Amino acid sequence: MAAPALRRRCGRAAGLWGGPPRAPPPLPLPLRRRAHEQPRRARGAGGLLAAQCERGLFQEVFPAQSAEEQLPGLLEPGRPPLTAYCGFDPTADSLHVGHLLAVMALLHFQRAGHNVIAVVGGATARLGDPSGRQHAREPLSAERVRAHARGLRAGLRRLFENHRELFWAAGGRRLGQAELLDNACWLGRQPLLDFLGGAGGRLRMGTLLSRQSCQARLRSPEGMSLAEFLYPALQAYDFLHLHQRHGCRIQLGGADQMGNIMSGYELVTKMTGTDVFGITVPLITSTTGDKLGKTAGNAVWLNRDKTSPFELYQFFVRQQDNIVEKYLKLFTFLPLEEIDHIMEMHAKEPEKWGPQKRLAAEVTKLVHGREGLESAKRCTKALYYSSVEALEAMSDQELQELFRQASSAELMLEPGMNVLDLCRKANAIPDGPSGYQKITDGGVSINGIRVTNPESVLILGQHILKNGVSLLRIGKKNYYIIKWLQL
Numbered sequence: 001m002a003a004p005a006l007r008r009r010c011g012r013a014a015g016l017w018g019g020p021p022r023a024p025p026p027l028p029l030p031l032r033r034r035a036h037e038q039p040r041r042a043r044g045a046g047g048l049l050a051a052q053c054e055r056g057l058f059q060e061v062f063p064a065q066s067a068e069e070q071l072p073g074l075l076e077p078g079r080p081p082l083t084a085y086c087g088f089d090p091t092a093d094s095l096h097v098g099h100l101l102a103v104m105a106l107l108h109f110q111r112a113g114h115n116v117i118a119v120v121g122g123a124t125a126r127l128g129d130p131s132g133r134q135h136a137r138e139p140l141s142a143e144r145v146r147a148h149a150r151g152l153r154a155g156l157r158r159l160f161e162n163h164r165e166l167f168w169a170a171g172g173r174r175l176g177q178a179e180l181l182d183n184a185c186w187l188g189r190q191p192l193l194d195f196l197g198g199a200g201g202r203l204r205m206g207t208l209l210s211r212q213s214c215q216a217r218l219r220s221p222e223g224m225s226l227a228e229f230l231y232p233a234l235q236a237y238d239f240l241h242l243h244q245r246h247g248c249r250i251q252l253g254g255a256d257q258m259g260n261i262m263s264g265y266e267l268v269t270k271m272t273g274t275d276v277f278g279i280t281v282p283l284i285t286s287t288t289g290d291k292l293g294k295t296a297g298n299a300v301w302l303n304r305d306k307t308s309p310f311e312l313y314q315f316f317v318r319q320q321d322n323i324v325e326k327y328l329k330l331f332t333f334l335p336l337e338e339i340d341h342i343m344e345m346h347a348k349e350p351e352k353w354g355p356q357k358r359l360a361a362e363v364t365k366l367v368h369g370r371e372g373l374e375s376a377k378r379c380t381k382a383l384y385y386s387s388v389e390a391l392e393a394m395s396d397q398e399l400q401e402l403f404r405q406a407s408s409a410e411l412m413l414e415p416g417m418n419v420l421d422l423c424r425k426a427n428a429i430p431d432g433p434s435g436y437q438k439i440t441d442g443g444v445s446i447n448g449i450r451v452t453n454p455e456s457v458l459i460l461g462q463h464i465l466k467n468g469v470s471l472l473r474i475g476k477k478n479y480y481i482i483k484w485l486q487l
């Protein structure tokens with residue numbers, strides 16, 4: 001259970017994004033056993049809960065009865081801040097769009113003045129959460145988990161910083177504190193026998209075995225390892241630790257996390273007697289209904305080196321009309337009235353793709369900052385609107401990111417080289433007369449300008465831009481980016 005390399009960071013309790021360390025508020029409330037209750041669709045009387053239910057961000061609350069009785073009041077504006085947390089396992093080195101929804105839930109808590117903790121699961125990632133999975137995860141070495149954890153921490157930090165700098169207009173209201181912790185710091189120091197004798201003695205086998213994720217895996221031919229079986233117990237221990245050390249009373253997570261959240265509830269209430277709560281956000285799925293993420297192999301990443309700002313922007317621009325309103329509510333902070341107005345305008349002018357572009361711009365700015373949004377727009381103009389100015393203004397990084405989308409070639413400019421030579425060297429047209437004809441038929445453009453004479457000699461500043469690049473388009477959609485070497 002040891003994670004030595006992370007220990008250095010463990011003692012730090014200061015808020016990462018402002019504010020002094022927090023003293024854990026004592027919250028002794030009468031012991032109530034509600035682990036038998038079922039979660040219920042989130043409903044709220046007022047404040048944050050109602051606002052996020054209306055946006056569709058909060059899906060279920062647990063335990064239903066006390067959450068409905070107490071949470072609206074506890075989350076009402078003007079009440080003392082609560083602390084909410086959400087965990088992210090570093091099973092990859094980047095967050096993805098699915099995680100962004102859980103982060104949005106944390107940010108809404110922060111905006112309502114509550115304190116939030118993002119936990120990177122440096123310990124739990126070693127076991128692998130069985131929730132919603134048909135197969136065990138590939139085991140990850142401690143070293144890889146640490147490297148991935150660095151990526152997640154950087155991504156989470158960036159989201160919270162971008163939010164504070166670009167989306168928070170205080171107007172006299174207080175932004176809650178945000179902290180970033182790693183559960184290797186406490187689980188990695190937890191002696192096994194203490195864990196089993198303490199938390200292990202409180203959690204009931206029958207309840208753990210009855211969870212849907214456990215049942216599904218036990219019935220599968222592969223079965224379930226002890227490590228996977230114990231995963232919910234470790235996540236439950238996180239909730240207990242965060243409750244005792246940081247006064248945390250709410251765990252957030254995707255809908256697939258409800259079983260683990262219920263185990264956490266059981267442990268915290270049994271060990272402390274305090275009422276705590278779970279809130280889930282809906283799962284973001286692909287058009288085929290698969291959960292968007294690593295497991296299904298359809299993740300849209302938030303780290304630039306995996307999914308560029310341009311690709312992220314395009315992912316949101318491509319959303320269908322029946323999804324875009326829902327995503328505007330889930331992934332942006334735009335007021336609902338403004339979203340209604342955007343949708344009304346869209347009904348009048350659907351060809352402008354207004355809601356899609358606004359959604360893409362808001363998300364790209366949150367994930368990659370202002371510069372990232374500008375880059376996404378520049379790449380879009382260069383690739384889809386053949387803008388010479390945009391292409392000339394592109395940095396090497398943007399060009400490399402674009403190379404991932406379009407075919408690319410690196411060529412040497414030879415004296416007398418013409419349009420036909422360029423197209424052939426880039427493997428953009430077929431050999432022989434049909435390739436020649438493709439040009440004469442008007443099917444080829446360079447830097448947005450149609451070229452119909454295959455023998456035109458290439459001219460610097462016209463066919464080859466100032467930054468040593470040419471954008472070649474064959475037909476309507478086939479792009480080739482040519483980087484000229486040693487100009």
Ligand SMILES: Nc1ncnc2c1ncn2[C@@H]1O[C@H](COP(=O)(O)OP(=O)(O)OP(=O)(O)O)[C@@H](O)[C@H]1O
Nearest residue numbers: 088089098099102253254282283284292293294295
């Ligand atoms: N597509 C999604 N929609 C909503 N929430 C999601 C999605 N993917 C992950 N989450 C949530 O983000 C949090 C962290 O998830 P985690 O990093 O462990 O990934 P995961 O759930 O194992 O998914 P995967 O490994 O398939 O990407 C959890 O609360 C999880 O439910």
Ligand SMILES: N[C@@H](Cc1ccc(O)cc1)C(=O)O
Nearest residue numbers: 087088089121124129235238
């Ligand atoms: N189990 C969560 C990640 C997580 C890890 C530790 C926690 O305390 C909470 C959540 C998931 O796989 O999605």
